Structure formats: C-alpha cells, structure tokens
Amino acid sequence: MKRIFLVLLTIGLFAACKSKKPAGRGSGEPLTFEDFQALFTPGALPYKLNSDSLMLKVPDSLALDTSGLKFLTDTLSKGDFAKGERVKYYPLHKVKGSQVDYFTVKASSRNKSVGYLCFLDKKGKYLNRISAATTGNSDGSVTSVNIDTKNVVKITNETKLSGGKTALKEDFYMVNPDGTTTLIMTNSNGPTNAGQIFNPIDTLPRKHKFSGDYMSGDLSIISIRDGSDPKTFLFFISFSKDNGNCKGELSGKGTYIAGNRGEFKDKESSCGLMFQFSSGRVTMKEIGGCGAYRGIKCFFEGSYVKKAEKKKKKA
Structure with a gap:
C-alpha cells in the first residue's frame, strides 16, 4: 500500500511540473x-x-x-x-x-x-x-x-x-x-521644394542679439534661438549641397565661449561645431567628426547671412 502511494505521489508531482x-x-x-x-x-x-x-x-x-x-x-x-x-x-x-x-x-x-x-x-x-x-x-x-x-x-x-x-x-x-x-x-530621397525647410525651433524666443535665422540659398539654414541662460543657445542646422546629393541636419545646445563665438560638442560622438558671429552673418566650421549627421562628401561649414525678421504689425 505504501509503495502504491509513493508511485501515485510521484506521478502527481511529475504531472504538476510538466504543466507548470x-x-x-x-x-x-x-x-x-x-x-x-x-x-x-x-x-x-x-x-x-x-x-x-x-x-x-x-x-x-x-x-x-x-x-x-x-x-x-x-x-x-x-x-x-x-x-x-x-x-x-x-x-x-x-x-x-x-x-x-x-x-x-x-x-x-x-x-x-x-x-x-x-x-x-x-x-x-x-x-x-x-x-x-x-x-x-x-x-x-x-x-x-x-x-x-x-x-x-x-x-x-x-x-x-x-x-x-x-x-x-x-x-x-x-x-x-x-x-x-x-x-x-x-x-x-523624395522631391524637395525650394524654400520649404521644417524648423523645429522656429517658434522659440529670439531675444539674444545673435538669435535669428541665417540662410545660404533656399535650402540651407542655421537657426539660432535663446538658451536657458545668456551663455547658451539652441540651434538647428539643415543644409543641401551639390543639387541635393549631399545633405546634413543637426540640432542641439551650444555655448557662447568668448565675445562673438559659440561652440557645440556632441555628447554621443566626436562631433563638434564652431560658430563665428559677426554683423548680420555667422560662419560655421566643423571641429570634429560629424559624419553621423551629414553625407560623406560634405561638411558643416560655410558662411550664412542673417534673414531680416518680419516687423509685427501694430494693433
């Protein structure tokens, strides 16, 4: 009887483990x-x-x-x-x-x-x-x-x-x-219409003297907006060169380092940019490898002219 009980108990445990x-x-x-x-x-x-x-x-x-x-x-x-x-x-x-x-x-x-x-x-x-x-x-x-x-x-x-x-x-x-x-x-690789660039920071404040949109042709823009303090700025860059065969796009937070200069260093890569501001113009230069954000045959560089802001109509 004891032996039969042990056999039944063993079968029951095996079935439970199998179904678990x-x-x-x-x-x-x-x-x-x-x-x-x-x-x-x-x-x-x-x-x-x-x-x-x-x-x-x-x-x-x-x-x-x-x-x-x-x-x-x-x-x-x-x-x-x-x-x-x-x-x-x-x-x-x-x-x-x-x-x-x-x-x-x-x-x-x-x-x-x-x-x-x-x-x-x-x-x-x-x-x-x-x-x-x-x-x-x-x-x-x-x-x-x-x-x-x-x-x-x-x-x-x-x-x-x-x-x-x-x-x-x-x-x-x-x-x-x-x-x-x-x-x-x-x-x-879809068609691009001249003058149509989506700027994700377009509506942000632009009270700083260097804030604004800087253009190079119809399809290249450096957009600068106010940062959280006077020493920082937000930027969005989009450019198209060689008839659209080489493009680049990057956004981030930069720092004003001295006088009329600004700098950006990417935390995720070696990418770095230098901005040189002057009267109505900004010159950009790539100071690190930014290949993850652009085509292999072009760079984040060049001189961009500040776009005049539309005057608000008086109420």
Missing part, C-alpha cells in the same frame, strides 16, 4: 524584472528590426501575459490597433545601450504586426517606447529600425512607387537618459 508554465507565459504568477529579462533573446549593437523579421511566425506559447506587460505600461500598442482587436505580444530582443537599455516587443493581430522599441534605465525602470517597425502602414509604407554602435536610432519608412521606384525617409534620433528622443537629422 514559466512566469509571464500564462502561469498567472507575478513576474519579476529578472523573469521579464529572461524572456528576451540577448542582442548587441548594431541592431536591426524590419518588416521581414516581424513576419516570422512566433509560437503562441511564447506570448506574454498581461502580467508581463506591467513593466511596459498598458498603453504599449495604443493607437496602432483598432479598439477591441485581439493583440498578442511577444518578447524579441534585449540590447544594452550607453544611456538606456533597449527591449523590442512584437505586437500582432490578424492583420498586421508592429515592433516596439522600449527604453529602460539601468535599474530596469520602464521609461518610454516608440513604434519602430511595421509590416504595413495605412499609407502603404513599411517601417524598420536600426540602432548603430553610437546608439543613434534610425527609423526608416519605405514606400513602393510606380515604375519599381522606392521612396525612403530616414529619421535619426538620439535617446536621452530619461527615455525621451531628440530628432537630429532627416534624410529623404
């Missing part, structure tokens, strides 16, 4: 951050996630529970799927970065898949996420993401055109320690 699911896989057990990390495949920089990767079939047994999403907030896929649409989430990769760590999560419905790039601080706290890759957008384009060894995040939108042509738009971002992102450059 890991935390985060439908077990209903609380998921620690260590458990959460263990669900992701380790990756390394440079890292890429594209539509082809999202199309690969992932077993449903690898889907995350709701408990697995508490580290990412319940708004992970908000706005990307229709209300009431059934969405499953799959852990993809974890990659260590310089300022933050990266986790990629795949969200899939019957109609499409979206890849999210999530930012976590070094202590494992969720900071932010961006939609970084898709199998298809409403405009017919697909999106992919690349993170290079300098932690620059590139989001690429690709649209198939008639005649076998493809339109590409590439946005380059810097990820800040708090999980926010800063657009540092945009590349596009």
Whole structure:
C-alpha cells in the first residue's frame, strides 16, 4: 500500500511540473524584472528590426501575459490597433545601450504586426517606447529600425512607387537618459521644394542679439534661438549641397565661449561645431567628426547671412 502511494505521489508531482508554465507565459504568477529579462533573446549593437523579421511566425506559447506587460505600461500598442482587436505580444530582443537599455516587443493581430522599441534605465525602470517597425502602414509604407554602435536610432519608412521606384525617409534620433528622443537629422530621397525647410525651433524666443535665422540659398539654414541662460543657445542646422546629393541636419545646445563665438560638442560622438558671429552673418566650421549627421562628401561649414525678421504689425 505504501509503495502504491509513493508511485501515485510521484506521478502527481511529475504531472504538476510538466504543466507548470514559466512566469509571464500564462502561469498567472507575478513576474519579476529578472523573469521579464529572461524572456528576451540577448542582442548587441548594431541592431536591426524590419518588416521581414516581424513576419516570422512566433509560437503562441511564447506570448506574454498581461502580467508581463506591467513593466511596459498598458498603453504599449495604443493607437496602432483598432479598439477591441485581439493583440498578442511577444518578447524579441534585449540590447544594452550607453544611456538606456533597449527591449523590442512584437505586437500582432490578424492583420498586421508592429515592433516596439522600449527604453529602460539601468535599474530596469520602464521609461518610454516608440513604434519602430511595421509590416504595413495605412499609407502603404513599411517601417524598420536600426540602432548603430553610437546608439543613434534610425527609423526608416519605405514606400513602393510606380515604375519599381522606392521612396525612403530616414529619421535619426538620439535617446536621452530619461527615455525621451531628440530628432537630429532627416534624410529623404523624395522631391524637395525650394524654400520649404521644417524648423523645429522656429517658434522659440529670439531675444539674444545673435538669435535669428541665417540662410545660404533656399535650402540651407542655421537657426539660432535663446538658451536657458545668456551663455547658451539652441540651434538647428539643415543644409543641401551639390543639387541635393549631399545633405546634413543637426540640432542641439551650444555655448557662447568668448565675445562673438559659440561652440557645440556632441555628447554621443566626436562631433563638434564652431560658430563665428559677426554683423548680420555667422560662419560655421566643423571641429570634429560629424559624419553621423551629414553625407560623406560634405561638411558643416560655410558662411550664412542673417534673414531680416518680419516687423509685427501694430494693433
């Protein structure tokens, strides 16, 4: 009798162990951050996630529970799927970065898949996420993401055109320690109209004597705006040379160092710029390797003329 009891107990324990699911896989057990990390495949920089990767079939047994999403907030896929649409989430990769760590999560419905790039601080706290890759957008384009060894995040939108042509738009971002992102450059092979430059700092204050917009032709601008104190300034640079075959774009925070000079040093790379201000003009010179923000055959350099401000009409 004792022997039969031991046999039954052994069978029961074996069945229980066999049916037990890991935390985060439908077990209903609380998921620690260590458990959460263990669900992701380790990756390394440079890292890429594209539509082809999202199309690969992932077993449903690898889907995350709701408990697995508490580290990412319940708004992970908000706005990307229709209300009431059934969405499953799959852990993809974890990659260590310089300022933050990266986790990629795949969200899939019957109609499409979206890849999210999530930012976590070094202590494992969720900071932010961006939609970084898709199998298809409403405009017919697909999106992919690349993170290079300098932690620059590139989001690429690709649209198939008639005649076998493809339109590409590439946005380059810097990820800040708090999980926010800063657009540092945009590349596009689409048509550009003269005089049309999107200036992200256009509406900021320009009370300092050197603040304003400096132009070189219709497609090159150095925009200077007031900083948080008299010793600093904000800038946005966009230039197009050689009939649009060489472009560059960069924004950041500079420092006035002496008299009529200003300087910028990029914290993420060796890129540096020197600004020399004079009456109605600014001359720019590259003092470090800024290849991540421009074409390989052109530089951040040249003389730009200050654009006259439109006088406000008296009320």
